Amino acid sequence: QSVLTQPPSVSAAPGQxxxxxxxxxxxxxxxxxxxxxxxxxxxxxxxxxxxNNKRPSGIPDRFSGSKSGTSAxxxxxxxxxxxxxxxxxGTWDSSLSAHAVFGGGTQLTVL
Amino acid sequence: EVQLVESGGGLVQPGRSLRLSCTASGFTFGDxxxxxxxxxxxxxxxxxxxxxxxxxxGTTEYAASVKGRFTISRDDSKSIAYLQMNSLKTEDTxxxxxxxxxLWFGGLDYWGQGTLVTVSS
Numbered sequence: 298q299s300v301l302t303q304p305p306s307v308s309a310a311p312g313q314x315x316x317x318x319x320x321x322x323x324x325x326x327x328x329x330x331x332x333x334x335x336x337x338x339x340x341x342x343x344x345x346x347x348x349n350n351k352r353p354s355g356i357p358d359r360f361s362g363s364k365s366g367t368s369a370x371x372x373x374x375x376x377x378x379x380x381x382x383x384x385x386x387g388t389w390d391s392s393l394s395a396h397a398v399f400g401g402g403t404q405l406t407v408l
Numbered sequence: 409e410v411q412l413v414e415s416g417g418g419l420v421q422p423g424r425s426l427r428l429s430c431t432a433s434g435f436t437f438g439d440x441x442x443x444x445x446x447x448x449x450x451x452x453x454x455x456x457x458x459x460x461x462x463x464x465x466g467t468t469e470y471a472a473s474v475k476g477r478f479t480i481s482r483d484d485s486k487s488i489a490y491l492q493m494n495s496l497k498t499e500d501t502x503x504x505x506x507x508x509x510x511l512w513f514g515g516l517d518y519w520g521q522g523t524l525v526t527v528s529s
Contacts, residue, residue, distance in 0.1 A: 299452070329512045330512050330513055331512075332511060332512070332514075332515035332516070334453070334516070336453075341505055341519040341520065341521055341522055342445075342453065342505070342516075342519055343519070344515045344516055344517045346515070347514055347515030347517070348513070348514065348515070353515070353517055383452075385452065385453050387453070387455070387511045387512070387515075387516075388511070388512045389511070389512035389513075394472040395469075396455065396469065396470070396471045396472060397443075397455040397458075397469075397471075397511040397512055398455060399445075399452060399453040399454065399455060399511075400452075401452050402452040402453070
């Protein structure tokens with residue numbers, strides 16, 4: 298079990314908006330930047346959001362990130378069938394065994 | 409174009425060793441931290457560890473699950489990062505990805521295609 302909690306799955310219709318949450322604590326999200334990754338079936342993950350809310354070049358503004366306290370959220374607007382993928386959050390955890398962590402992942406279904 | 413190409417994966421018996429290589433191109437390798445991430449079959453992503461650039465000491469950090477068994481190193485003259493894996497366990501079976509950057513600071517902005525390591529007798 299990861300110290301970062303994500304919903305196992307979310308779904309929405311094409312064109313709609315969806316949010317994916319990533320819940321942690323003061324030892325991780327509360328005091329560190331969060332990044333988000335998209336993994337399409339059978340491919341390597343891709344960086345969507347870094348440092349809580351920044352988009353790398355080439356990532357459309359349909360994707361957004363935010364952080365509040367010990368939780369982070371990935372938002373996707375104008376959903377497309379091509380957005381069907383697994384999404385992961387990640388950050389540093391400064392607890393006893395300090396290490397970087399990913400959330401368990403969220404599978405997005407575009408109905 | 410930034411490219412990361414992993415090699416060295418394969419089938420290995422429990423308790424044995426394996427070394428993965430990540431050959432980088434398209435950027436000044438020595439300027440960047442490099443990280444390794446793995447994914448067991450059908451499971452989520454797991455951070456393995458990373459190595460800082462020489463400018464930041466070239467030091468390493470590891471996940472608790474691999475600390476003391478895995479070692480990350482780099483050869484900036486060849487633009488290669490290595491993951492030396494010793495005392496392999498069946499639970500180390502995964503696709504191993506080489507990535508550029510730091511998960512919690514700037515993110516992992518480029519990923520290799522991954523190489524499969526299977527630990528089985």
